Amino acid sequence: KAGVTQTPRYLIKTRGQQVTLSCSPISGHRSVSWYQQTPGQGLQFLFEYFSETQRNKGNFPGRFSGRQFSNSRSEMNVSTLELGDSALYLCASSLREETTPLHFGNGTRLTVT
């Protein structure tokens, strides 16, 4: 069974631009979560989607948004990029939240210059 696929693997953007990251979950997984990982803040929860509905979101500004499609694939968008948005963005899928573990992709490394 294929794992979680995140594209692109690396991305370089300029301040003020916007970016869209993509995540394809494991087949059959309906929950997709997004995390931002930085050396200073660690793993920070962005949001979780299940069957196209956002069920929870973390403490991030409105510039960070996401969505999930009917095939469970998910995208996250960051508008008006800031230098501090440079991070590894990780997507994880699961059968459902709470009792089942997360399966992570290898992430998208975003660098904002």
Next chain:
Amino acid sequence: AQSVTQLGSHVSVSEGALVLLRCNYSSSVPPYLFWYVQYPNQGLQLLLKYTSAATLVKGINGFEAEFKKSETSFHLTKPSAHMSDAAEYFCAVSGGFKTIFGAGTRLFVKA
């Protein structure tokens, strides 16, 4: 609110020595607890999970963790460290449609 605290951002052990990585949690409901490992330039991989079936949980690669409700702890251990265990380890608690991770502990293994 749920939270996780990992004691020690860096732990160094010799090859063959005991590995002990500490994790304390806070949860208002019976917790779902996990340990994950992250190797460089990769996402996280599940080591083991606690979901109330047994207090001693065995995971992959010889790791195990013991759930102690009275101490609100879920420490990760491995009897004998191997060079390939060098990585970053994360304790996590799940609930309310999100999983919260600790700050992580980087494990160094000396030859």
